[in-house]
Amino acid sequence: MDLKKLLNEQQYEAATTIEGPLLILAGAGSGKTRVLTYRIAHMIKDLGIYPSQILAITFTNKAAGEMKDRIRNLVGDEVDNMWISTFHSCCVRILRREIDKLGYNKNFTIYDSYDQKTLIKQCMKELNVNDKDITDREIINKISDSKNNLISAEEYKKKNEHDFRKNKIADVYLLYQKKLKSNNALDFDDLIYKTVMLFKKHNDVLEFYQRKFKYIMVDEYQDTNECQYQFVKLLADANKNIFVVGDDDQCxxxxxxxxxxxxxxxxxxxxxxxxxxxxxxxxxxxxxxxxxxxxxxxxxxxxxxxxxxxxxxxxxxxxxxxxxxxxxxxxxxxxxxxxxxxxxxxxxxxxxxxxxxxxxxxxxxxxxxxxxxxxxxxxxxxxxxxxxxxxxxxxxxxxxxxxxxxxxxxxxxxxxxxxxxxxxxxxxxxxxxxxxxxxxxxxxxxxxxxxxxxxxxxxxxxxxxxxxxxxxxxxxxxxxxxxxxxxxxxCIYEWRGANIRNILDFEKDFPDTRVIKLEQNYRSKGTILEAANQVIKNNVNRKGKTLRTEKDNGDKIKIYRASTDKDEAAFVASEMKRLIKEEGRMYKDFAVLYRMNSQSRSIEEAFRKNDIPYRIIGGLKFYDRKEIKDIMAYLKLICNPYDDVSLQRIINEPKRSIGKTTLSKVIDFAAQTEESIYNVLLDVGFIPGLSARNVTSINKFTTLINEFMELKEELTVSEMIRKIIDETGYMKALEKNKDTESESRIENLKELVSEAVEFEMNSEDKSVEAFLENKTLVTDMDNYDENADAAVMMTIHSAKGLEFPVVFMVGMENGIFPSEITLSSNTEMEEARRLCYVAITRAEEKLYMTSAEQRMVFGRMVFYSPSDFIDEIPPKLKEFINNRGLNRVFNSSRNSSQFSNSSSFKNSNIWNKMNTTNTFNTSVANAINNNNTKLSKEEAVVGRKVKHKKFGVGTIVNVSGNGNDIIITVAFDNMGIKKLMIDSAPLESC
CATH class of the missing domain: 2.170.16.10 (Hedgehog/Intein (Hint) domain)
Structure with missing residues (x-):
């Protein structure tokens, strides 16, 4: 391959530097995926490196699949011999081969968050830990933090033996790990944690994988935690051929x-x-x-x-x-x-x-x-x-x-x-x-x-x-x-994790590191890139890189100021419709990005009114639904009969006369004999206290599960799911109910079968175990289908790695983005500015930034000024438009009142923030209805806009007193702070 014709200078250097440690500082849209793809193709095709010697770790399963497809187009089926995966998927593959060295069977089950919570609650109950004093969530978080920092249950216990609360958590951690092992199960954090422990305890295993993976590549390196960092460092320590991509913006x-x-x-x-x-x-x-x-x-x-x-x-x-x-x-x-x-x-x-x-x-x-x-x-x-x-x-x-x-x-x-x-x-x-x-x-x-x-x-x-x-x-x-x-x-915040320090310390960990900056953007138009650069340059401390593009400049960034959040949503919907009609675009060309999930409601309403198909990334997950979790639990038990959590979930799903009392007797007997629940069920006659009816029901259940186990290797995953749904009576039970919810669940089960068929078509390993792994490790972003013709709505955080022809950044107001608290902290502002930079660079061709003068927040109207981030974009790169998408011409006074530095929150104290929030007071005052009535006690709430006959327009910032003695504090736009008795003050609600 002639990489010099395919890549720019920095990309070429990154793709052809194969030996030794290499740190790539990659800006948004600068072609890092392209570099990774051509680098791997170059290694295989030009240098003759065996694909099996290459390990590439990406951000999501979706990203891994896409990269594999790109490489396949360049090198053919040889790509199937290399590992391209997430950290978790990579570690699962290693553990399936090696986990017996840690005392587990290779058919271990991976517990999801529901399974984990169920098991934690069991441990708390056995240890008499009161969930009002210490919640299961707190314990799960502590255990997760410990594993991510490579702290075992024994180490956690020893470290906190003099702390009563943490000592209780340590007891749960110890019992939880014991039960996981007896269930032959791992939780999500175990996947990487156990792999690192495996490498540290068994040097022969580590050396095998060091020989196997002579070339390691890691994307989003700054997002690695301590456990992931150690995993990479251990693997790369022998050959030092490590290639990492990341961004180090840091104070x-x-x-x-x-x-x-x-x-x-x-x-x-x-x-x-x-x-x-x-x-x-x-x-x-x-x-x-x-x-x-x-x-x-x-x-x-x-x-x-x-x-x-x-x-x-x-x-x-x-x-x-x-x-x-x-x-x-x-x-x-x-x-x-x-x-x-x-x-x-x-x-x-x-x-x-x-x-x-x-x-x-x-x-x-x-x-x-x-x-x-x-x-x-x-x-x-x-x-x-x-x-x-x-x-x-x-x-x-x-x-x-x-x-x-x-x-x-x-x-x-x-x-x-x-x-x-x-x-x-x-x-x-x-x-x-x-x-x-x-x-x-x-x-x-x-x-x-x-x-x-x-x-x-x-x-x-x-x-x-x-x-x-x-x-x-x-x-x-x-x-x-x-x-x-x-x-x-x-500025070293321990609670933010060791993530960014991994990239900052990379050159120290690998002394001969070469650093290459990818600065030329291939995704976005010139105007969009220049706007992103202008915003991010306000961050003082960062490893310098300035994105460039070879695309034409494109349209100016459209700035739209709505009167309310409903008006903002209506504009987004109408502008989408206009662009579809006038430019022949499709719904899938559009993305709406916001800072908080709660901002989606008004946009959704507008889309529904305008018949705009849309999807929200980050909603209820398919695999979190009850009926799906039930069938998945059957599959888990079939693969791993030691999985007590899955067994307890489905032993009476659908109803088969094995109630809580019966199950409690079974669990107690299993604990006494130190056997798995399924093992004691196989000899149910030895369990004391069970009725003949109980024994009959249990025997029918184990006969059914044994039959499924025998067929596991013969049937495809989709056939197995159909068999479970039919022969357990699960489908019949739903059909019998004949209600809307049951109909929905039936459709979901049909969709699960479809998912399994699709898995069989696309997966190299078509086993039930592989299907379970694939679905346990899936994320919302992996479910994103860029070919579906529907507009996409998501938080800016979720948008990382995606790009769209047209992007609407909504809620661009001081108090929303950046948030009210962020405005008072330069450190938080830098983080918010980086997020804004990410959002801007999601747009390939057109970018809209919209804001509302007032929006409903927790049931009350709150007034906001336009975001400082809009102000940081130079006038030559943006244009202000009306609700028909047409350019609005502002005179200097109006422009300055709404969009200039006079409304900026930068380097201002909180008083200025409060004052500038209402810089559009003139237009609001002119629009006040003359029929407004006197402000009532019920209307006296913080954030409400009011008008005084003498002092003008202002905002309520405090309410005190009660009854007839209510005193409100109002920040008037032109007269400052005034305290007024609500009964006597000539106030009207705006």
Missing amino acids: LPEGTLIRTKLGAVNIEELRENDRILCASGNGEVSEGSIDKVIKKEYKGMFIRIKTRSGKTIKATPNHITFARINDDLSSYKEYTRHFANAVNLNFFSGEKEEGSQHYSHRIELITSEEDEKLKAIEAGFSVKKENINSWRIETERVLYDEAEKYGKRIIQINDDLEIVRKAKLTKHNSYYFMPIGSLKQGMIVTVFDNNEIVEDVVESVDIEEYKGYVYDLSVPDFRQYIANDVIVHN
């Missing part, structure tokens, strides 16, 4: 003099295990131990801060410090209480336990949403009543990282919840996490003075250019330290 700040007990020390002189001074809460100081020192080269902007007392610190703009607004400057303190959907993490604000070096950390959520309350209870959180209309979750954690993890758990109950972080570092105040680049003159920061933490005022903020090394420190338990006498946060 790496700098400090100068670091406070220790013995005085100030240059940061470059510090080493791991050195002890330094840290704030410990309430003005106090303690010693913390460094567990990691980061050193990197840096060229770019530095922020220089000088305080009133003479403290000076230089740092990268996104380095986090702790600050608050001076009470004299604004009503920020009043307003911030009312962040919607905030989980408040206030570090060092709790009690100080005896013997602890620091104060504990408080976590709190207060809300009135009933739906969230039910979800919180279901998730195992202790919910307390706050007042008549609200409730709260409130707790403390001693460890910093545990508090952060707990907060992360809370926000999982609702996509719209977000964390607000503060730290009580002085005696009387808590301070928000704030990037140094967002500090302003007059703001208050925390400093070290006379052996305590006190407040100081920012005197000046300057920008400097810097080229040289930068450093950061990781300090467990404190996560902050004292640099030039200013308290700063460390």
Whole structure:
């Protein structure tokens, strides 16, 4: 192959550099899949490397299949001799061959999340662990975290023997692993964990696979956890021929003099295990131990801060410090209480336990949403009543990282919840996490003075250019330290996992690494790429790469501002219809991307009204439906009779007179004899306490299962499923019900048979075991069919790796994307900006960014300004359109009021955020109906837009009092903050 004609210069270098470690920094649409494909084809066709010596690990099963098809087009059927798979699929193949060395049978079952939860609950019941004190979800998360960090049940027990709660979790972990083994089963995390353990315990096995896989390629390397990282590192250690693709955008700040007990020390002189001074809460100081020192080269902007007392610190703009607004400057303190959907993490604000070096950390959520309350209870959180209309979750954690993890758990109950972080570092105040680049003159920061933490005022903020090394420190338990006498946060977040560090440390792990940047984009039009570059360049610290394209510039990015979220949805639907009619497009050409799943509702309604076919990626999974899980459980039991979880699921499905009491007697007898449940069922006559009817039913069941086992090798998967559905009476039971739900389940079972037929047509291994593996490891993205003629709706996170001719990015508002909390954190803004970059580069030809002046959030109207990300795109690359897709011409004053820097939230305090949210007040005021009536008590809710005869238009930011004494605080657009009695104030609802 003449790769020089097929690839650009960087791609060619990446595809032809075969020996030694190679790190590829690939931008969106820069052709990394093309490079991987031609690299493998080049290795096989031109260099004569055996396909069986190549291992390629991709992001999804779908991606693996597509890559295999592309390579097949270049090298033919030789591709079947190489491994192209996900981490989990790869490890399953290894374990099917080698797991007997760990004491398992090779026909092990892979438990899904339902099976795992069932088994965990059994363990909790046996150990008398109260699920009100410790939930099954918490235990599952702890076990998963442990396995992903290569911590065995025994190690977890030893590590936490003095912690009562974790010791209980350790007991469940130990019993859970014991039961998994007796069931000859692995959970999802075990697949990689057990493979790594296999390699570490059996060097002969590791050496075999090191010889087998002389060339290893890994996509999305920055997303690997510790377990995946060790798997790759072990395999690549012998030959060092490892090729990884990823992106390393990451904050790496700098400090100068670091406070220790013995005085100030240059940061470059510090080493791991050195002890330094840290704030410990309430003005106090303690010693913390460094567990990691980061050193990197840096060229770019530095922020220089000088305080009133003479403290000076230089740092990268996104380095986090702790600050608050001076009470004299604004009503920020009043307003911030009312962040919607905030989980408040206030570090060092709790009690100080005896013997602890620091104060504990408080976590709190207060809300009135009933739906969230039910979800919180279901998730195992202790919910307390706050007042008549609200409730709260409130707790403390001693460890910093545990508090952060707990907060992360809370926000999982609702996509719209977000964390607000503060730290009580002085005696009387808590301070928000704030990037140094967002500090302003007059703001208050925390400093070290006379052996305590006190407040100081920012005197000046300057920008400097810097080229040289930068450093950061990781300090467990404190996560902050004292640099030039200013308290700063460390940017190595343990709770975010080791993912990004794997790519940052790649050159250290493999010293002879070559680094190649793929910067030329082949997916998107020039205008779209330029917009993406303009947005992402606002991220200060990243390994530089600028996407380029050879496509023509294409259309400008269309910016549409709707009055409400319903209007926004109607515009998206009508614009799709217009493009289909005028440009001959198909529905599958369109994608609607949003930040939160909850944003899809209004779009769905508009699509249904306009008869637009659509699919949502991330909805209810086919294999999570009851009838599907039942038949899959039959298949699992047929393949692995030791699988007690699957047996318990289907022994009475459909009803066959084997109830809970009977099953309980069987389970107890199996436990006493230390046999699997199926084994004792085979000799059911020995089980005491069973009636003759029970024995007859059980014998019929085991006869049926034995028959299925005997036919397993003779029948295809689809034939086996048909036989199970028919001979168990499962289909007859559904047909007997004759209701809508049963009809739906029957259709789903038919679809399962179709799935099996499709599997048989496309899979090399056509066994029942392979079918189970394939479906256990499937993801939503693997189910995405790009050929189906339907518009696609999904979160931006789900869109990674996909591209569409036309993309609508909806909800482009400050408060939505970026979110309200993100706006106050430069670190979070950088992450959101990277996500925006991903979304923009999903578009191949046309890109729309839409926003709404007001949208319904939790039952009330909330007002938003256009997203800062729109503002970061230069005027020459975008055009503002009306609801017919036509260019709108803005005069300068109107344009500036809606889309210019005056509405930007960048480098502004929260007061500015509140004020600029209403920059479109003139147009709103003009549209107010003259027939509006006086504001009622029921209408007095935070976020409502109101009009005062004297003060004009404003937004309610606080409501207090009750009865006839209700006082509302209104942020007026032109008159500032006013407190008014609702009964006497001349207020109208807008």
